[in-house]
Amino acid sequence: MRALGIDVGGTHVKVVVLEDERIVEERNAETAAEPDAVLDQIVELGRSAGRVDSIGLALPGLFDERGRAILLPNLQGDWVGRPVREPLEERVGARIRLINDGHAFALAEWTAGAGRGAANVMAIVCGTGIGGGLVLDGRLHLGAADRAGEFGHHTVVEDGPRCACGNNGCLELYAGSRTIARDAGAASFTDALARARDGSETARRAIARAGELIGLAIANVLIFVCPDRVIVGGGVAEAGPLLLEPIRKTIGARARVAPLDRIDVVAAALGPPAGAVGAALWGAAGGRDQVDDGQPALRDP
Ligand SMILES: [Zn+2]
DSSP, X not given: OEEEEEEEOSSXXXXXXXXXXXXXXXXXXXXXXXXXXXXXXXXXXXXXXXXXXXXXXXXXXXXOXXXXXXXXXXXXXXXTTXXXXXXXXXXXXXXXXXXXXXXXXXXXXXXXXXXXXXXXXXXXXXXXXXXXXEEETTEEEOOGGGOTTOGGGOBSSTTOOBOTTSOBSBHHHHHSHXXXXXXXXXXXXXXXXXXXXXXXXXXXXXXXXXXXXXXXXXXXXXXXXXXXXXXXXXXXXXGTHHHHHHHHHHHHHHOTTSOGXXXXXXXXXXXXXXXXXXXXXXHHTTHHHHHHTTOOSSOOO
């Protein structure tokens, strides 16, 4: 069985084909600047994969049960209310299963990455935006209207600037890759990371500050959920210990009531294709239909 997974992100559209949960094809392109062009990209990249048995598509934000965009703040152009799934299904002539990119990341890491074997997982993906997903008692937790996991819209500064979601002071305004780049005085996150590794104190501090705020948000959820494992991934997590150590330190300082000796905070294992892998797994499992039929979203790892 060939499972196609497409992950539309703020900077790149990533595509994988899985056979028996292994990546056999992988490609990506820079995300186009307006919605019609992005939909064209999805169709072209999808077709380039050849014959497949299922298609999963991860979107960076919120969409309704008919596959129309509600809020995709990290994509350029006006996506609000735009039908996504139906026009794509008409063009490719096949079912497409949509999944939130944070859920896709969680599903991939739990099934095939750093979350294998854990029953309860908090997975946080830090890139242009910040998303996540939860696995509770061995099942991906979708939540009401599939809206669980909006980790980036966690309030970290009560009277902070307005976020695209309508709230003020959301985590992703302070710890997203673009903010880190700006605070580091760099052109991009990649540049900020290079500077940090070259010893720039400003760049190191910008990454550490993001880590402290991500750690604060994790601690607030962690004491409530008490997961077995916390997985941190996404482009920003490529900073490795520069990000993870401030996260661990903040969790240690804040989540005093949690059994921290039983909770591992680890880097993601699958790297940049994780979202596309999760989308492919979701599509192969039958997406939401499986959940509606009362079946597990996926087998236990
Ligand atoms: Zn927000």
